Amino acid sequence: MLCNRFLKSFRTLYLNDHNRFNAIRTISLSNALKREVEDRKEMYKSLPVQDEGTTGEKAIDIDALIQHKEDVFPTIDTPNKLFKGVPYQHLPIFHIRVSSNNTILSLTDYKGAPQLIRSCGMEGFKNTRKGTNIAAQATAISIGAKAIERGVRTVRVRVKGLGPGRMSAIKGLQMSGLEIISITDNTPVSWNPPRPRKARKL
Template sequence: MLRSGVHSSGVLQKEGDRRSMMKGLPKTDEGSAGERFHFGGFDKVVDFPSLDTPNTLFDDIPFKELPILHIKSTKNNTIFALCRPDGHFILTRSCGMEGFKNCRKGTNVAAQVTAVGMSARITKMGYKTVRVCINGLGPGRLSSIKGLQTAGINIVSITDTTPICEIPIHRPPAARSV
């Protein structure tokens, strides 16, 4: 006949094991590598837009005549589009055009590489200073701006054009059961 005993030593040691494990962990969370972002290189703090902002000169070009770089960041891809202030497109690039395929297109590394490639093409065309409009909540949001900045593009303003849904979205209808 087998008899099972009651043991409490494992339960009593559990709290001590947790304390020793917590001692070995770092005190602060460092965050994930590559997601840190620093807006460096600015000489002064820029004020909020005023009535005189469209006429302000940046590299001898009025603000209202600067080209606009639209960045659409989705979970599957990041798309860059450079256009004139009147809305005519000049150049378009995406992570797929840079050689990333399938799920790799949606990574922050792909967005940064595409931003560096886009900035090389922009500078070759003679544009050095741009306005940036960013749309979407994908992983390439910050890294695309970081890639533009490290490649030498002078970013004058960053505008977030992501639509905010104030009306709750209804669930789709249930699938038909046959």
């Protein structure tokens, strides 16, 4: 009798403790899941928005923006045309090298001698952040400010490569206060690319 009574009381205590433990465990798991969802939401908020650089640059209505179309395209006299007292061919050049992983900006004089160089990695962006449009814009603003300190006001821009930082770097140079006279795209196009891999045998 005593033994049965003891077993019954032990069983009820065990079941009560077990149920209490399961309830606590489910509450803690639900709290952990809520925290994980909130952390993920915060992470998504901190990520940059999809860039329009390579997925399709915004189309510009040239006719609406330009009244004097004949002044836009280069002519024979363009190299000698003056911009704030400096001939076009003697203007300093900003080279923007863009890839999917990084954006490198360098300022050279008209002969090609380097004066300033800056990349997203040097600016403090790490890993995948280096390839974002925000990193390219921040780098362009900082190097543009340094160029203005050196007395450079009007520049030509040459862009090379494909990646998220193409348009953002140019926007950053404009935001820093530089006047961009011309934008040249020097992206190499291979007309004889390497052949694709051999098809896998199944």
